[in-house]
Amino acid sequence: MGKVFTGFGYWDVGAWIIFFVVAAFYVLWLRYQGRSDYKKGTEQDEIYWSGNETPEDGDGLTVPASSAYWGFRKALEPFYDRLVGMHTGIATDILGFYILVTAFMAAIILFV
Amino acid sequence: MNWNEHLPALLLALPLLGAFLAPLCSLGGKTLRNAMLVAVSFFTLLVAFFLWRTVLADGIQYYVMGGENSRLALPSGMAIPIRIILEVDALSAFMALCGAIASFAGALFSLNYMSRFTGLSRFASLYLLLTAGMLGMMITGDIFNFFVFIEVSSIASFGLIAFWRDRPAAVEASFKYALISQVGSMLILVAAGCLYGKYNMLNMAAIGSALKMGAMEKVALVFLVGSLAMKCGAFPMHMWLPDGYAEAPTGVTCLLVAVSQASLYGLARVCFSVYGIAIGSAFIPWMIIVFGLASMFFGVAMAVVQHDMKRLIGYHSVSQVGYMLLGLGVGLLVLGDPRAMAEFGFTAITGGLFHAFNYTMYKALLFLAAGAVYYATGKRDLNDMGGLARRMPYTAVMFLIASAAISGLPPFNGFVSKLFIYESSFAVHPFLAVVALVTSVLTLASFVKVFQTAFLGPEKSVFAGVREVPPAMLAGMAVLTVVVLGLTLFPSWSIANLAEPAARALVDQSGYIGAIMGGGM
Numbered sequence: 001m002g003k004v005f006t007g008f009g010y011w012d013v014g015a016w017i018i019f020f021v022v023a024a025f026y027v028l029w030l031r032y033q034g035r036s037d038y039k040k041g042t043e044q045d046e047i048y049w050s051g052n053e054t055p056e057d058g059d060g061l062t063v064p065a066s067s068a069y070w071g072f073r074k075a076l077e078p079f080y081d082r083l084v085g086m087h088t089g090i091a092t093d094i095l096g097f098y099i100l101v102t103a104f105m106a107a108i109i110l111f112v
Numbered sequence: 113m114n115w116n117e118h119l120p121a122l123l124l125a126l127p128l129l130g131a132f133l134a135p136l137c138s139l140g141g142k143t144l145r146n147a148m149l150v151a152v153s154f155f156t157l158l159v160a161f162f163l164w165r166t167v168l169a170d171g172i173q174y175y176v177m178g179g180e181n182s183r184l185a186l187p188s189g190m191a192i193p194i195r196i197i198l199e200v201d202a203l204s205a206f207m208a209l210c211g212a213i214a215s216f217a218g219a220l221f222s223l224n225y226m227s228r229f230t231g232l233s234r235f236a237s238l239y240l241l242l243t244a245g246m247l248g249m250m251i252t253g254d255i256f257n258f259f260v261f262i263e264v265s266s267i268a269s270f271g272l273i274a275f276w277r278d279r280p281a282a283v284e285a286s287f288k289y290a291l292i293s294q295v296g297s298m299l300i301l302v303a304a305g306c307l308y309g310k311y312n313m314l315n316m317a318a319i320g321s322a323l324k325m326g327a328m329e330k331v332a333l334v335f336l337v338g339s340l341a342m343k344c345g346a347f348p349m350h351m352w353l354p355d356g357y358a359e360a361p362t363g364v365t366c367l368l369v370a371v372s373q374a375s376l377y378g379l380a381r382v383c384f385s386v387y388g389i390a391i392g393s394a395f396i397p398w399m400i401i402v403f404g405l406a407s408m409f410f411g412v413a414m415a416v417v418q419h420d421m422k423r424l425i426g427y428h429s430v431s432q433v434g435y436m437l438l439g440l441g442v443g444l445l446v447l448g449d450p451r452a453m454a455e456f457g458f459t460a461i462t463g464g465l466f467h468a469f470n471y472t473m474y475k476a477l478l479f480l481a482a483g484a485v486y487y488a489t490g491k492r493d494l495n496d497m498g499g500l501a502r503r504m505p506y507t508a509v510m511f512l513i514a515s516a517a518i519s520g521l522p523p524f525n526g527f528v529s530k531l532f533i534y535e536s537s538f539a540v541h542p543f544l545a546v547v548a549l550v551t552s553v554l555t556l557a558s559f560v561k562v563f564q565t566a567f568l569g570p571e572k573s574v575f576a577g578v579r580e581v582p583p584a585m586l587a588g589m590a591v592l593t594v595v596v597l598g599l600t601l602f603p604s605w606s607i608a609n610l611a612e613p614a615a616r617a618l619v620d621q622s623g624y625i626g627a628i629m630g631g632g633m
Contacts, residue, residue, distance in 0.1 A: 002604035004528055007459045008535045013603055016523035047570075062572075065419040065494030065565040069557065073417055083413060087351055091288045094351040098292055101349055102299065102338035109330045109395055 117182060119163040120175040120198040123208060123247050126156045127215075131240035138233030146223050149236045153212075153219035156243060160212035164205040168613060172627040173200045174253065185628045193315045193628055199253030201624055202613035203465070207250045207377045209610075210469045213595060214370035214476045215243040221480050221588030222363030224581065225487055235275060235361075242268035242367055249374040253628065255304045255386075256314045258378060262300060262343075265371050266293045272364040273356050285355035292352050296339035303332035303339075317628035320386045320621060329387075336382045337396060343375035345433045346403040347410045354414075354426035358492075362483025363588070365422070366476040369429065373468050376433065380440050380465075380618055388621040389448040400441030405544065408434030408551040416558045419494045421482045424562060425475070428518065431551055432471045438548065439464020439533045442540055447619065456539035461618055463532025466611035470525045470599060474517040477592040481511035484581040484589065485566060494562060499571035503578040506586055508567045510593045515563055517596050519556035525599035528607070 003010045038044060047054045047061075055061055073080055086093075115122075130152030137148040167173055175182050175198040185193050200208070219239065226232055245265025252258050270293075274286030304314065306328045313319050323329060342349035353372075357365050383391065383400070391397070411431030418424035443461035446452035484507045485500060486492050501508035517524040530552060537544035580586070599606045617623065 002602070004531070004603045004607060006532055006535050007456060011522075011528070011531060013523045013528075013601065017601075020523075062498045062565065062569045065497075065561055068561045068565065069416060072557075079413075080417065083410060084417070086348070087414070089288075089351070089355070091291050094288055094349075095292050095295060097351065098295065098338070098342050098349045101342075102334060105338055105396075105399055106331065106334045109334055109393070110327060112395075 116162070116166050116170075116173075118175070119159055119166060120173055120200050120251055121177070121182070123156065123159045123163060123212075123251060124198075124244055126152055126159060127240045127244035127247065130156075131237045131244060134236035134240065135233045138236070142227075142232070145233060145236055149219050149239065150216075150223065152240055153216040153243070156247070157209075157212040157216045160205070160208045160247070163200060164202075164209045167200055167202050167205040168609065172617075172623065173205075174198060174627055175200075186630060192313050192318045196257050197253040197315060197317075197628060198251050199317060199624070199628060200251045201620075201627070202617035203377070203380070203615075204251045204617075206465065206469065206610055206614035207373060208247050210472045211243070211246050211250060211370040211374065213591065214472050215239075215246075215367055217476060217480065217588045217591040218363040218366035219588075220591065221366065221483065221585050222361065223584040225363055225483060225585055226361060229276075231275070234271070238268045238271045238275075239364065239367065241265075242272060242364075242371065246367070246371045246374045250377055253316050254314050255307060255316050255319065256301075258316075259297065259300050259304055262297055262375075262378075265374070266290075266297060269293075269356070269360075269364075269368065269371065273360045273368075275361055275364070276359075279359070281355075282359040285352075285359040289352045289356045292342065292349075296342050299335040299339045303335040306332040306335075315628060316381065316386050317625040320388060321625045321629050323387060323390050325387075325390050325392050329390075333382070333387060333391070333396060337379060337399065340375045340379040340382070341400070341403050341437070344372045344379065344437075345407070345430050346437060347406040347430060347434070350407065350411065350430040353430060354423045357426035357429060357479070358420060358422040362422075362479055362486070365479040365483070366588075369475045369479065370472050372429070372433065373472055376436055376440075376468060383440070383444050384447065384618045385621055385624045391444070391447070394445060397441050397445035397447075400437050400444060401540075401544065404434045404437030404439075404441055405547045406434070407431060407437060409547055412551045412554040412558065416554055416561075421485065421492050421494055421497075421562065421566065422479065424494075424558065425478050425482055428478075428555065428558065429475060431555065432467070432475060432518065434551070435467050435530060435533050435548065436464045436471070438537055438544060439467060442533075442537050442544070443615075443619070445540065452539075453619065456536040458615060458619065459532050460536035462607065462611045462615040463529050463536060465614045465618070466607060467526075467529035467533065469606075469610060470517065470529050470596075473592050473595045473599065474514040474526060477510060477514040477589055477596060478518065480585070480589045480592065481507050481514065484585055487581055487585065488578050489575060494565045497566040497572075498569045498575075499567070500575065500578065501567035502571055503575055504567075504580050506580055507589070508563075510589045511567065512563060513593055513596060515559035517600070519559050520552045521556070523600055525596060525603065525606070528599075528603045529611075 137145045177196040248261030345353040415427035439460045446457035517526040520530040
């Protein structure tokens, strides 16, 4: 275990592990307490799905990965249009970026 | 005979021997070939471990190939070394250990993963050839030899990425990588030619002892930095990487992660040990820092919107390489300033190198877990997945550990190396640390998405028949999980014995040169 000194301060892995153990114990204890009015096999076992009937298959319940962070991508649409646009997948484009970067570095280091 | 003396040569001889033995072993059946693949990978790992231990105890090890005496770098009357010399300092040994672990884990995983396919004698040959090329890049002390090992690893990579040659995407990914890799390798050869033309030497330590910055040296430096940054996946030269990583068989992707680190090692070796303070201007260090920042941010930005599991993890490779480039760039920036080096430069290099080790372990684990999901479900698209933790609990737990580590969540090992990089880069400019922190947040967001969509949520009926992957695949992942947990639970030991000796070796240019030239800088 031990402390990690970064030169600016330190960080103790042991303290974090103790914290996680205590937190996990507390969460499990809370869960163990349960609810006194819980009855197995009743509607209490049903998934709450915005008041709608729960679909049989999980397909209808999940948010697909391509919809995750939709708002994030929408807000940054101009940025993503350019970023995704530069990833053409065309071999000559891939090579072009490499040549351009190397040429730029060569020009700066030789002539500036 | 003192075996320790021959460890550097053995480290290359073992996988090379295995590569050429594979077709013969295949004649004896599948079991013999598989046993050979795993045994050679395991013994290579053992040699790498003993070499690392020997270097820590006895200092730099070197091996003169083809000489009368493997320990005689400069025979009497010779002013410069002319034979190929393998030079293993703490950095080389550290990287070789890291690469050998990834190679062993990938070999174990591939036993079951590849069992459905034909052409496995070629697979085993190329896999071990790739391992030999990677380890050669990490321990050679000769710049032309470095180019040769790059070629060995590149050619093996082309074959392995296109191993499923009935898949057009795999052939295309291999072609793209071959194209850019060959141009990069040629520029490395031109750089070696520039240095040879000027100094009449190919040994890196010898060149380092004589190097004075001029136009030829600048051209060589730019070609080496550009090519090696491209090969380790720095933005905007990274575009071959997600394709190559996604299309290669998963055990190979695990090894390709370590191979990219061999290029990062080459970049560090050239900048610190060959050029050192002769690098002069701050342009190249700042270029490496800019590569780092751009790779971190744009890599993770691309990863967040991916939904192919392996491509997503591939884009995270670009992002994670950025952290290492940032750490090494900050260290290189203050190489000639002992005070700044003591205050934050050494911390940055230590963080960068520790991150390289951490990254190889958790990234290889993530790829193996993604491969396990593909093996069990036949799916790579996250949109088609869900609820797999019930069917594949071990894979899910190991993926979760690797996700927490890559996201830099305390107390995992990724956090420790990132902490070093945050604090040291902040000392150069707060903006650098802010980019690194934002990248970490986006990494976490991305892996929350992956874990939630692949492993959590309601079970899908289409996965009713899915079972946990076979034991050899779990064992491959378990090797890496144990290493990740070990680095997590014992960070001070890991830093004191792995990262700091490597960082000390990297900044000690005179030590690297003196081991070969006898202190004659």
